[in-house]
Amino acid sequence: MLDESLRVLSREEVDGRHVVRRDTPTSTGPLFVSWGTFNLLCGGCDFLLMSRLPQGREAVSGVAIECPNCGALNGA
Ligand SMILES: [Zn+2]
Secondary structure (H helix, E strand, O other), X not given: OEEEEOEEOOHHHHOOOEEEOOOXXXXXXXXXXXXXXXXXXXXXXXXXXXXXXXOOHHHHOOEEEEOOOOOOEEEO
């Protein structure tokens, strides 16, 4: 498994991006699980945001992922 950390985005960078956030506040695991080899981690707190993606951080370019642990908005 390859772990890649995302970057915490500035407010200006978040503008215009689709924000991906958890819609079930009671769950605790990654926001998304697939069958690949890349794990994407929050750039603020190392929370596992996306597990086993087929691609690395380029897979989430253009979106902002809200960390359910620390609230940071992450991007590639
Ligand atoms: Zn975080």
